[in-house]
Amino acid sequence: MPLLITFRAARVALTVTLLCVIAACSREQQDWRSAEGADTIEAYGQFLERHPDSELATQARARLAQLSEDRDWQRAESADSAEGYRHFLAQHPSGKWAQEARIRLENFSLGPAPPKVPSMSAAATPALTASAPAAPAVAPPPAPPVATETRPSAARAAATRLVGSSPGGYGVQLGAFSSEAGATNEWHQLTTRFGSELHGLSPLVVSADTPAGHLFRLQAQVADEAHARAICESLRKRSQACVPVLPR
Secondary structure: OHHHHHHHHHHHHHHHHHHHHHHHHHHHHHHHHHHHHHOOHHHHHHHHHHOOOOOOHHHHHHHHHHHHHHHHHHHHHHHOOHHHHHHHHHHOOOOOOHHHHHHHHHHHHHOOOOOOOOOOOHHHOOOOOOOOOOOOOOOOOOOOOOOOOOOOOHHHHOOOEEEOOOOOOEEEEEEEEOOHHHHHHHHHHHHHHOHHHHOOOOEEEEEEEEOOEEEEEEEEEEOOHHHHHHHHHHHHHOOOOOEEEOOO
């Protein structure tokens, strides 16, 4: 009889233990689904507080780190300052946005970025008044067709050339990018916007390992320092970043 009681007690204890394990697993899964559904820093933080030893803890920490980096990147982008990007890199030196932060930090040495142009509203347009009734509008005769230049400018036609280091001499630097393709695309856009300033220049994409990481610098060689400074001065007046490159 005592043996039977002991066996029954063991079965009850085992059943209770299994029920507790099932309940704990069920609670953990519920909390994980809640954290995934919310997908916020706070939700994953609460999950880790409740289940620090869970098999899902590693996944929760990884997602928490990514959300924290995304939040800090949004703050750095909003501030858009060298100090803001340095602070971001100090917190996330190897994160998803680290390379972009290094590129933007280097580009701060080139001068101010183009300002945002506000849209012109109808309210801001001055109203025209007249003291006498306006004469009926007469359609002007059609202008003769003007022949357009179909041959691309020398600056646009020139193909970018990738080099391992700056070839020396004088030049201008127009930006830094995470890829050669990014630098090449920027050159085509700049020659469209600033054809007169960049006319006759041959672009170079300089591949460089810098404290900011591996970058591709968009440069163009010029004859002398005066030419380099004149180009950059003209571009900066039009809100385009530029810095003279001088011989080392």
